[in-house]
Amino acid sequence: MGGSDRSGGASDHADPGGRILRIFRARVREGAEATWNAMMDEQIAKDLTARPGLISWYRCHRLDPGDTREYIVVTIWETRHHERLFAGASAHPVLPAGADQILEETVAIEYELDDQSADR
DSSP: OOOOOOOSOHHHHSOTTSOEEEEEEEEEOTTOHHHHHHHHHHHHHHTGGGOTTEEEEEEEEOOOTTOTTEEEEEEEESSHHHHHHHHOSSOOOOOOTTGGGTEEEEEEEEEEOOOOOOOO
């Protein structure tokens, strides 16, 4: 993908045909890590992988041994339209049922991909 015009605002900038990278970050309450992982296993198996337009997803955990309660899920979508079908009209986190009870904080951030590396 080539670069794009960055003169517009964030919502105007996203090309409806361009790929979207979405980063969801969550910090889990102490002692709730196993519950969170089970919720994510279920959500990924039953919901995320069946979404139209999803190119790939990455589930990650923090490497710092002093902070093992932070997780991210990175998704890459074919278009903003597909990402919005998943997330709705805003960048609010999409949470499994009951997750709000075990999470201290969450954030979801969306980016339009400008370029990508060559396939190896």
